[in-house]
Amino acid sequence: MKRIEEQTYYEILEISPTATLKEIQRAYERSKETFQSDSVAIYSLFSEEEIEKIQTAIEEAYRVLMEETLRKDYDRSYYQEHSEVKQEKPPELKAISREKKESLSFTELSIEMGEVTYRGKTMKQIRERMGVELKAISAETKISQRVLEWIEEETLEKLPSIVYLKGFLKGYAQFLNLDPQKVVSGYLQFISEKKKK
Amino acid sequence: MGVRVVLVDADLGGANLHTFFGISPPTLSLSDYMKKRVSHLHHVLIPTAVPNLQLLSGAQDLLNAADAKNQQKRKLLRSIQSLEGDYILVDLGAGNSLGVLDFFLMSDGGILVVTPEPTSIENAYRFLKSAFYRKLRQSVPSHSVKSLIDGIMDGKNELGIRSPHDLIQAARRINEEDARRIEEEAETFHPNLILNQVRSKKDIEIGFSIRSACQKYFGIHVHYLGYVVYDQDVCHSIRRRRPLVLENARSKAAQCVMEIASKLANRQQTSFTF
Numbered sequence: 001m002k003r004i005e006e007q008t009y010y011e012i013l014e015i016s017p018t019a020t021l022k023e024i025q026r027a028y029e030r031s032k033e034t035f036q037s038d039s040v041a042i043y044s045l046f047s048e049e050e051i052e053k054i055q056t057a058i059e060e061a062y063r064v065l066m067e068e069t070l071r072k073d074y075d076r077s078y079y080q081e082h083s084e085v086k087q088e089k090p091p092e093l094k095a096i097s098r099e100k101k102e103s104l105s106f107t108e109l110s111i112e113m114g115e116v117t118y119r120g121k122t123m124k125q126i127r128e129r130m131g132v133e134l135k136a137i138s139a140e141t142k143i144s145q146r147v148l149e150w151i152e153e154e155t156l157e158k159l160p161s162i163v164y165l166k167g168f169l170k171g172y173a174q175f176l177n178l179d180p181q182k183v184v185s186g187y188l189q190f191i192s193e194k195k196k197k
Numbered sequence: 198m199g200v201r202v203v204l205v206d207a208d209l210g211g212a213n214l215h216t217f218f219g220i221s222p223p224t225l226s227l228s229d230y231m232k233k234r235v236s237h238l239h240h241v242l243i244p245t246a247v248p249n250l251q252l253l254s255g256a257q258d259l260l261n262a263a264d265a266k267n268q269q270k271r272k273l274l275r276s277i278q279s280l281e282g283d284y285i286l287v288d289l290g291a292g293n294s295l296g297v298l299d300f301f302l303m304s305d306g307g308i309l310v311v312t313p314e315p316t317s318i319e320n321a322y323r324f325l326k327s328a329f330y331r332k333l334r335q336s337v338p339s340h341s342v343k344s345l346i347d348g349i350m351d352g353k354n355e356l357g358i359r360s361p362h363d364l365i366q367a368a369r370r371i372n373e374e375d376a377r378r379i380e381e382e383a384e385t386f387h388p389n390l391i392l393n394q395v396r397s398k399k400d401i402e403i404g405f406s407i408r409s410a411c412q413k414y415f416g417i418h419v420h421y422l423g424y425v426v427y428d429q430d431v432c433h434s435i436r437r438r439r440p441l442v443l444e445n446a447r448s449k450a451a452q453c454v455m456e457i458a459s460k461l462a463n464r465q466q467t468s469f470t471f
Binding site for chain 1: 266313314315318319322323359360361365379383384398402403405406407409410412413414415416
């Protein structure tokens with residue numbers, strides 16, 4: 001049992017030390033949502049001061065783990081101090097990775113659309129943090145690189161019709177391992193608000 | 198799934214599981230066993246419309262069985278443990294009375310059913326804290342550490358202990374061995390969680406968030422077994438006094454329940470180390 005200050009960045013985000021950038025991004029978003037001050041899931045469990053401490057730890061873990069050099073330095077310094085961790089995952093992480101394999105299916109439900117979180121700039125920022133080129137996404141998803149650029153630059157007049165745009169956003173989100181529904185609803189809401197202005 | 202299940206209605210103050218099965222209040226119930234009118238608990242078992250499922254009906258008398266003496270409750274606990282069946286499901290009443298906590302703690306994997314609302318979540322955390330600290334209390338011999346744990350249940354305790362971490366630090370100052378015992382005992386506490394009446398994807402995700410929150414607060418791993426969607430078919434089946442999976446097995450809620458049941462059954466077959 002460790003205090004938040006004693007946990008590794010991987011434990012804070014509840015990910016494995018070998019997590020990819022996509023996994024870190026996803027874990028960060030989930031942690032951030034969980035530990036928002038008004039989150040229902042933590043209601044009555046923590047004091048305001050404790051929540052603030054956890055939020056700071058999450059931001060710091062994300063900042064370091066998303067930056068290749070900082071992460072390498074962190075891993076090196078951490079593993080030098082705790083060489084046994086390198087050989088075996090902490091028990092709590094073992095349990096988490098075991099559970100992730102049996103993830104819950106959301107598909108059969110009627111689902112409310114999430115909040116507006118994703119716009120072109122956000123997508124670009126996430127992609128750049130992951131160090132992925134648009135060319136690579138285009139090759140993988142078969143979405144034209146130009147369309148991806150328009151999505152990121154929010155060039156509304158050049159974007160394809162909504163039907164196609166939804167499909168492109170979904171493919172792009174899946175590549176970045178983001179929730180496709182959140183991305184599509186967030187982006188469409190963003191462009192509809194921008195058009196009104 | 199072909200497994201033998203015994204369903205025990207241990208909501209001692211409000212037993213009504215028989216109604217879900219369309220069974221009239223049984224002539225024999227837990228009360229008869231507790232009052233020694235029958236010698237063995239299996240004499241009280243009644244069959245249900247579901248194959249391989251037997252029901253042990255809760256107390257039916259007007260005097261509140263929840264007030265039964267501790268000794269009687271302990272005897273009941275032992276007798277339930279000795280019932281024959283592949284699975285024994287014990288339905289507990291709400292609240293965090295000592296009787297409910299002990300039933301929960303005796304299980305191989307206690308399951309909390311929570312709805313995605315602040316009131317329900319608040320109660321769930323209150324229950325988890327009570328069960329967690331009771332488990333820790335039972336693990337230590339020293340009276341001073343036991344009183345320390347009693348103190349933590351009082352949110353305004355003078356020692357400023359607010360969390361399990363604080364408790365371990367304080368216990369270490371009194372007795373190093375007990376502090377180690379507490380840490381070990383805490384690691385064996387792995388409750389399960391089911392989110393009930395979910396209406397959106399956001400609701401479903403609350404389960405994962407509760408899991409994270411418990412990891413940060415208690416340092417424990419809560420297993421999120423799954424969710425059951427809000428479904429009018431549940432109300433209809435209760436009104437018709439038929440189990441949902443028989444009344445409408447294709448309803449969304451029934452599908453969710455079956456998914457959770459199969460997950461539990463598969464896990465039991467591999468191992469029950471949550």
